[in-house]
Amino acid sequence: MEKEPMTSFGYKKVTHDLNDLKKNQRPSTVIALDEARQLGDLKENAEYHAAKEKLKLIDVQMAHLSDVLSKAIIIDPSILPHKKVSFGSTVTLFDFETEKKQQYSIVGGVESNPEKGLISFNSPLAKQLLGKEEGDSVKATLPGGVKEFEVLDVFYKELKL
DSSP: OOOEEEOHHHHHHHHHHHHHIIIIIHHHHHHHHHHHHTTSOSTTOHHHHHHHHHHHHHHHHHHHHHHHHHHEEEOOGGGSOOSBOOTTEEEEEEETTTTEEEEEEEEOGGGOBGGGTEEETTSHHHHHHTTOBTTOEEEEEETTEEEEEEEEEEEEOOOOO
């Protein structure tokens, strides 16, 4: 079985999302499906078909999240050294092109959210940052082309839901 490394933050988030689907979204969708079923002719009942489709999507999501949790290996980045970029490190970069600082935390694939500064350890940028330390320059080959960064800081920061 393939394991899925993640932080305890990611594990808590996936568990929270799964519980929300089980305890809130699925029950309310089942009620909506029952109510729509009572409206009569199911062939032309848009509410019924929409609720049925939503229920199917929720079940697929629940199965996916359950699978992710069954493969999870929780890594506690707070006990890892962060002199060099590693899993769980937060990295402050200077982007030479935009002349702006950017900050990213290296996390598991399932918890990645680039808009919030969380990038997967398997992402092109993270792969090229791993092992770098403060003061290093990085020419990163990314989907949008080659970008040049300087590593300004490498540290551990606890992630919160």
